[in-house]
Amino acid sequence: MSTASTASCGGRVLITGFFGVFFGMGVFFTGMLVQEVWQATKTRFWTKLECRVLETDLRTDGEDSGPYSLQVRYSYNAGGRTYESTQLALKEEDGWTDDYQKVQRMMLAYPVDGLGTCWVSPENPSDSVLVHGSAWMILFLPLPLIFVLVGGVGIYAAWFGKSGGTEEEEEEEPLSDQSKGRLGGLAFCAFFAFIGLAALVGFFGPPVVGLLLSLTWEPTTCVIDRSTLLTTRSDDGYTYQIDILYRYDVDGDEYRSNNYNFLSFSSSGKSSKHRVLHRYPIGSEHTCYVNPGDPTEAVLHRGLSLGYLLALIPLVFLAAGVAGMVAMLRKNGAKHRGSRESRGQRQRQPLVLKSRGSPLSRLFVLLVFAAFWNIVVGIFVSQVVRDFSAGRGSWFMVLFMIPFVLVGLALIGGVLYSLLALFNPRPQVRLTPGCVALGETADLQWRLRGRASRLTTFRVTLEGREEATYRVGTSSRTDRHVFHQQVLAETEDPHQMARGKLPLAIPAHVMHTFTAPNNKIVWMLKVHGEIDKWPDVKEEFELEVIAP
Amino acid sequence: MSLEFRFREEAAVFRPGELLRGELHWDLPEEPRHIVIALLWYTTGKGTRDTETIREEKILQPPRGGERAFEFELPLEPLSFSGQLITLSWALEAVVYPGKESTRMDLVLGYGDREIDLSANAPD
Numbered sequence: 106m107s108t109a110s111t112a113s114c115g116g117r118v119l120i121t122g123f124f125g126v127f128f129g130m131g132v133f134f135t136g137m138l139v140q141e142v143w144q145a146t147k148t149r150f151w152t153k154l155e156c157r158v159l160e161t162d163l164r165t166d167g168e169d170s171g172p173y174s175l176q177v178r179y180s181y182n183a184g185g186r187t188y189e190s191t192q193l194a195l196k197e198e199d200g201w202t203d204d205y206q207k208v209q210r211m212m213l214a215y216p217v218d219g220l221g222t223c224w225v226s227p228e229n230p231s232d233s234v235l236v237h238g239s240a241w242m243i244l245f246l247p248l249p250l251i252f253v254l255v256g257g258v259g260i261y262a263a264w265f266g267k268s269g270g271t272e273e274e275e276e277e278e279p280l281s282d283q284s285k286g287r288l289g290g291l292a293f294c295a296f297f298a299f300i301g302l303a304a305l306v307g308f309f310g311p312p313v314v315g316l317l318l319s320l321t322w323e324p325t326t327c328v329i330d331r332s333t334l335l336t337t338r339s340d341d342g343y344t345y346q347i348d349i350l351y352r353y354d355v356d357g358d359e360y361r362s363n364n365y366n367f368l369s370f371s372s373s374g375k376s377s378k379h380r381v382l383h384r385y386p387i388g389s390e391h392t393c394y395v396n397p398g399d400p401t402e403a404v405l406h407r408g409l410s411l412g413y414l415l416a417l418i419p420l421v422f423l424a425a426g427v428a429g430m431v432a433m434l435r436k437n438g439a440k441h442r443g444s445r446e447s448r449g450q451r452q453r454q455p456l457v458l459k460s461r462g463s464p465l466s467r468l469f470v471l472l473v474f475a476a477f478w479n480i481v482v483g484i485f486v487s488q489v490v491r492d493f494s495a496g497r498g499s500w501f502m503v504l505f506m507i508p509f510v511l512v513g514l515a516l517i518g519g520v521l522y523s524l525l526a527l528f529n530p531r532p533q534v535r536l537t538p539g540c541v542a543l544g545e546t547a548d549l550q551w552r553l554r555g556r557a558s559r560l561t562t563f564r565v566t567l568e569g570r571e572e573a574t575y576r577v578g579t580s581s582r583t584d585r586h587v588f589h590q591q592v593l594a595e596t597e598d599p600h601q602m603a604r605g606k607l608p609l610a611i612p613a614h615v616m617h618t619f620t621a622p623n624n625k626i627v628w629m630l631k632v633h634g635e636i637d638k639w640p641d642v643k644e645e646f647e648l649e650v651i652a653p
Numbered sequence: 654m655s656l657e658f659r660f661r662e663e664a665a666v667f668r669p670g671e672l673l674r675g676e677l678h679w680d681l682p683e684e685p686r687h688i689v690i691a692l693l694w695y696t697t698g699k700g701t702r703d704t705e706t707i708r709e710e711k712i713l714q715p716p717r718g719g720e721r722a723f724e725f726e727l728p729l730e731p732l733s734f735s736g737q738l739i740t741l742s743w744a745l746e747a748v749v750y751p752g753k754e755s756t757r758m759d760l761v762l763g764y765g766d767r768e769i770d771l772s773a774n775a776p777d
Contacts, residue, residue, distance in 0.1 A: 251673055270712070279746055279755040279757075280695050280704045280744065280746055280757065309689075375773075410752065413655060443662055471765055571736045571737065571738040571739050571771065572700075572738075573698060573700030573738040573739050574700050574701060575699055575701050576701060584699055584700075584738055585738075586736065586737045586738050588736055588737070588771040588772070604701050614765065614769060614770075614773070615771065616732065616734040616736070616767065616769050616771055617731070617732065619730075619731045619741070621696065621703035621705070622701075623696070623700040623701040623702070623703050624696045624698070624700040624701075624703050624738075624739045624741075626734075626736075626739075652669060652730040652731075652732055
């Protein structure tokens, strides 16, 4: 065995260990979730029996899992014996809810002396329930499955993937077979989009549908019976939820609801919720909206709230997945553009070239990255400061943090630089025809929007370059090599900087624009303007050069 | 076992849009399920390999030995080239299924008498 292959084997073991952690964690949490869902739903497989309701009462003293619960006593016959039970759900917390309407509906469904349905354990007939546990956790199953998928694919790629192979190993497989493997990327993007769509529909579908349906509900006078803030403990601290219980009459019958709006969930932050509670003191009268088809259903506030903006999170997943799918399908669609028919459809009209990375997008990317970096570093720095205040500071931690803080400061400097560059004159470049063939000449026109007189020098350069992307370990790198460079215009005259026109000749014996996933031939028009004591104007415009 | 391409005229460079005519001859130890003749391009060099099959012809349930004439219209691009980082080559490939025994013949697609050489006029 050669040294190279031994090193490669060691690398594979390391990668397997890295992805093994992902895979193991994914399998562990998937198992936990499946077991939890099974515990919550196993009563659905118990024996279904008729039961008689002996007593019902509505309790309002629950804590974390909700303030409302139906207390019920019922009897049923199993195996020739009569049993009595007060067990509503298998897990006690499943019997408590923060939704009053749910309990109210159950009270109507289980009137005293009425008959209902209960589920009895076949192994132990004294064990019975009236309601099943909730299986909503199953919605989170894709999350650990992503870890399983990433880990599994990583381990598979380490041992059987092409990236670790040499060119000779690649040669073993027919080339026409290698060009058929792009479905994986499409499937990954589709999975991403599906997660986004499922989260969007699952979390925001019911509230949005409820909101729209409530527009036809009857305005009714209601009186506030309870106005309080529910507190839920979690590992990360406390979260709070508005609980306003109100009563209203429909056709002489009294109903209650605690549905404030359609998007009420427990979250951190108390002050805004207290402001809402102050508007609804106990005993005050308000207008609520009641579903004429089901008077147990009502809502106090049917307007939009900031909570609906959370829908943007799954929307980002959905948009990213769909964008990825579109990009991949486009790439596939570009396969046959070398035909004569498609050539005729190419852009022959004048074209205003698009800048590759406008100053605004550069600023945005840098701002997001700088904010993320400095927030994370800031958390650690504040911890170091707290430790020193408490007299247990570590100088090792200070030294360790210095490089991270310096990078953070450099990023802030970069943001300021990009911000100043926003006020630079912006070049606009127009090419006629919009794409040029090798050996042909096009008309190039430019115009500077803004004060061109601020520039001391101005230069337009044509550049053709190779861009090759390859993988090193688990990261990818791109090498660039310029094969053609030509200064088209260079001036210090402000009038010529502001507006200009010249013939753009593309050499005949070079390569046209070529775009493949890992290898590219790119043609650029680079505009560079120098400004004294200010960020320079630097923009690149990609142009399409076609074969003759 | 033999699997080879034959052409009536020997040409070093093929022009974009030209018709590429040839024959595939094979003599195999067993009857294959099918044979695929593909016209494709592929890259070599620094970057991870890209490859794309442009035209394909499938010979279903062929005999153990035989020949098949084929004809492909060559596309207008990408042209064959060689640079410092990337080389793009065209090829005709025949693959026998199952087993994936294959043969490949490299071609040059271009207007000159050889592939485009990007290092010829590269700046320092």
